[in-house]
Amino acid sequence: MRIVVLAGGIGGARFLRGLKRAVPDADVTVIGNTGDDIHLFGLKVCPDLDTVMYTLGGGIDEEQGWGRSDETFHLKEELAAYGVGPDWFGLGDRDFATHIVRTQMLGAGFPLSAVTEALCDRWQPGVRLIPMTDDRVETHVAVELDGERKAVHFQEYWVRLRASVPAQAVVPVGAEQAKPAPGVLEAIGEADVILFPPSNPVVSVGTILAVPGIREAIADAGVPVVGLSPIVGDAPVRGMADKVLAAVGVESTAAAVAEHYGSGLLDGWLVDTVDAAAVERVEEAGIRCRAVPLMMTDVDAAAGMAREALALAEEVRTA
Amino acid sequence: MRIVVLAGGIGGARFLRGLKRAVPDADVTVIGNTGDDIHLFGLKVCPDLDTVMYTLGGGIDEEQGWGRSDETFHLKEELAAYGVGPDWFGLGDRDFATHIVRTQMLGAGFPLSAVTEALCDRWQPGVRLIPMTDDRVETHVAVELDGERKAVHFQEYWVRLRASVPAQAVVPVGAEQAKPAPGVLEAIGEADVILFPPSNPVVSVGTILAVPGIREAIADAGVPVVGLSPIVGDAPVRGMADKVLAAVGVESTAAAVAEHYGSGLLDGWLVDTVDAAAVERVEEAGIRCRAVPLMMTDVDAAAGMAREALALAEEVRTA
Numbered sequence: 125m126r127i128v129v130l131a132g133g134i135g136g137a138r139f140l141r142g143l144k145r146a147v148p149d150a151d152v153t154v155i156g157n158t159g160d161d162i163h164l165f166g167l168k169v170c171p172d173l174d175t176v177m178y179t180l181g182g183g184i185d186e187e188q189g190w191g192r193s194d195e196t197f198h199l200k201e202e203l204a205a206y207g208v209g210p211d212w213f214g215l216g217d218r219d220f221a222t223h224i225v226r227t228q229m230l231g232a233g234f235p236l237s238a239v240t241e242a243l244c245d246r247w248q249p250g251v252r253l254i255p256m257t258d259d260r261v262e263t264h265v266a267v268e269l270d271g272e273r274k275a276v277h278f279q280e281y282w283v284r285l286r287a288s289v290p291a292q293a294v295v296p297v298g299a300e301q302a303k304p305a306p307g308v309l310e311a312i313g314e315a316d317v318i319l320f321p322p323s324n325p326v327v328s329v330g331t332i333l334a335v336p337g338i339r340e341a342i343a344d345a346g347v348p349v350v351g352l353s354p355i356v357g358d359a360p361v362r363g364m365a366d367k368v369l370a371a372v373g374v375e376s377t378a379a380a381v382a383e384h385y386g387s388g389l390l391d392g393w394l395v396d397t398v399d400a401a402a403v404e405r406v407e408e409a410g411i412r413c414r415a416v417p418l419m420m421t422d423v424d425a426a427a428g429m430a431r432e433a434l435a436l437a438e439e440v441r442t443a
Numbered sequence: 444m445r446i447v448v449l450a451g452g453i454g455g456a457r458f459l460r461g462l463k464r465a466v467p468d469a470d471v472t473v474i475g476n477t478g479d480d481i482h483l484f485g486l487k488v489c490p491d492l493d494t495v496m497y498t499l500g501g502g503i504d505e506e507q508g509w510g511r512s513d514e515t516f517h518l519k520e521e522l523a524a525y526g527v528g529p530d531w532f533g534l535g536d537r538d539f540a541t542h543i544v545r546t547q548m549l550g551a552g553f554p555l556s557a558v559t560e561a562l563c564d565r566w567q568p569g570v571r572l573i574p575m576t577d578d579r580v581e582t583h584v585a586v587e588l589d590g591e592r593k594a595v596h597f598q599e600y601w602v603r604l605r606a607s608v609p610a611q612a613v614v615p616v617g618a619e620q621a622k623p624a625p626g627v628l629e630a631i632g633e634a635d636v637i638l639f640p641p642s643n644p645v646v647s648v649g650t651i652l653a654v655p656g657i658r659e660a661i662a663d664a665g666v667p668v669v670g671l672s673p674i675v676g677d678a679p680v681r682g683m684a685d686k687v688l689a690a691v692g693v694e695s696t697a698a699a700v701a702e703h704y705g706s707g708l709l710d711g712w713l714v715d716t717v718d719a720a721a722v723e724r725v726e727e728a729g730i731r732c733r734a735v736p737l738m739m740t741d742v743d744a745a746a747g748m749a750r751e752a753l754a755l756a757e758e759v760r761t762a
Contacts, residue, residue, distance in 0.1 A: 166550060195517075196517055201540075217521075221517075221520075225525050227485055
């Protein structure tokens, strides 16, 4: 079975680990969000790609869900001692190595997709991880700060400001000119099922879908497209999805996110059991819907969710 | 008193610490060797400048004489796990910060001298540290490896090969086109005394002297120029100076090194007490010479050596 998954960071990575446990022999291609990428200290940092790679490769800090296990922060301390910022982005000593290797390879002329493949050579995530694009896309968030409207990098909004001010708009700068990375459209075209994990629908899955060609390829693939709600009981399972949903005029409910994707893209949608009442509304929108437990408390729970998603995909296929 | 010191790495740095203790109120300008500089992992590393800066700024690993105190090597371990080399150069997590800040500033267009000043803002070494040049000079060593003659970077010869094969030639590549960094010639011109610490006469002091204009400025300064022998009892006090002395046809003795500098440059020379017999030969070469203890066992010993060097300079001045 060939499965394509559009993944953001922590939620996507943890779902993928469940999927690998549920169907260890499946051929999984992950299309990773790169809108969160940021240049820090002259280095190219790809938080979402790395979270997927570290999580599936066994190098993740389990507790926080991002960054490396057994990590130290001496380099960061020293940068602060030099007065060189930003100091709000948590780069650890081990993590720095990934960004240094990536930056060197990019500098040598390799596209990000080739660099990601090289990094995965070490981590052996058990999936094929492809960035959504080799081109530069940077998610900016329009906010009002000190009475002034300005656009900040997504990481500045998310990590530095902790989404403490309303997002007025979310713009994947450069997306319109971006091309899907080599292998992205091919993987979608050859997929038996396409999954949207409980990743952020705006700044993770939404950014991937903003790369021209990807949304269309998924809609035209002719295979079941099934998503899992990142909203449980009107609140994000983790992260601050509600903050950016408001910016695109979508209410923070499991049903509204499904409608936001739309029946032209989505065939099936899983909501949590606490949102069972949303099933009817989602199905009225033309999207097959089931209510199942959606809390990824551990790998087994994530595997259970993956099985439910694949079961719903099968239901769609045979309907 | 204005003192100019031409410094390499460990020997120069330790001597400077002694000099600061001996004459705390002196105005000391250090012209640092940059021929050892190397690009590693896309970062500009300046081992000699950093050794001086860390040693005088209180950040040095006292035992090994280079690198940072309280250091960890997690980033380096990870680079090795990615299969990215070289693995023979000991960059620690804290040390990496210096190279990242430097590389960013160079990338932003600042010359190395301005970058060094900025780094010293943090370390407050108590001296003015200026790289010999803002231009790229790279010391290469010609060796025979596996029956083939090739040129390797100085660090490869020194650190990777541990100077285990004979150096057939030592070439400061780029030196001929290099210009002294801003402030170098001015400092020499305004100096009351110029000192050559017990640094390597070929790859440290020799490289600095290879930048056109520096040797001439020192010779024409009209102030005492006093050096300290890095060779004690026919062997280098530390390091492998003998290996590179052979390449320039100089025997590994305190007297031969003085003659190598020559009376056109050097006015005074200190040899260790075990080399007292060399005094006569050095003085015959037209260089005033004294035999004093030259082992920098601690800061007090280094301070004693500095006092002896300044006393000899005073002797030269009043002679």
